[in-house]
Amino acid sequence: MSPGPATDAGVFARTFEGCVVELGVASGRVVGVSFPDDVPADADSDHPLLDRIGAYLDGEADQFDDVQVALTVPTSHRSILEAVRNVPHGETVSVARIARLAGLDDEDDDDLRTVEAALRENPVPLFVPDHRVEGPGATPDEVVRLLRSVESGS
Incomplete structure (x- = not known):
C-alpha cells in the first residue's frame, strides 16, 4: 500500500x-x-x-498484513512482533504460542518474559495485533475488548 x-x-x-x-x-x-x-x-x-x-x-475482516510498519524495537523483540503479526484475524493465542512461533522456548521463563516485554512495548498495536494474544500488550484493555468483539462478530 x-x-x-x-x-x-x-x-x-x-x-x-x-x-x-x-x-x-x-x-x-x-x-x-x-x-x-x-x-x-x-x-x-x-x-x-x-x-x-x-x-x-464496522466488521470488515482485515489482517492489515500489507501495511508497512517501521519496527524500531530491540532485535530480541522483532521476531516476536513479526510472529504476532501473523496471528490470523479472529484468533487468540497464548504468550507461549507466540514464543514458539518466534523460535523461543515456551518453557523458559526468560523467553516468556521477553515475549511479554515485546508485547507491552509494541509500537504499532492493531498492525501488530497484540489484542490477539492472551497476555500483556500495548493496546488498552477496553480497546482489546472492542477489537476482540469486532473480530468475533459479536
Whole structure:
C-alpha cells in the first residue's frame, strides 16, 4: 500500500465508535499507533489507513498484513512482533504460542518474559495485533475488548 505524498508523513487520528485511533506515519510507514481519549488538535483525519480501520471496526475482516510498519524495537523483540503479526484475524493465542512461533522456548521463563516485554512495548498495536494474544500488550484493555468483539462478530 502506498499512501501517497499527502499522507506519507504526519500524525493522523480519527474518532470511531468505541475509540480514537492515532497513527504516526513517516516515509509512508506506520511508526506508532495509540488510542488517546481525544483526537489531538494537530492530527489530520484524512488517511487511507484510517478509512480501512473504520471498515475493520464496522466488521470488515482485515489482517492489515500489507501495511508497512517501521519496527524500531530491540532485535530480541522483532521476531516476536513479526510472529504476532501473523496471528490470523479472529484468533487468540497464548504468550507461549507466540514464543514458539518466534523460535523461543515456551518453557523458559526468560523467553516468556521477553515475549511479554515485546508485547507491552509494541509500537504499532492493531498492525501488530497484540489484542490477539492472551497476555500483556500495548493496546488498552477496553480497546482489546472492542477489537476482540469486532473480530468475533459479536
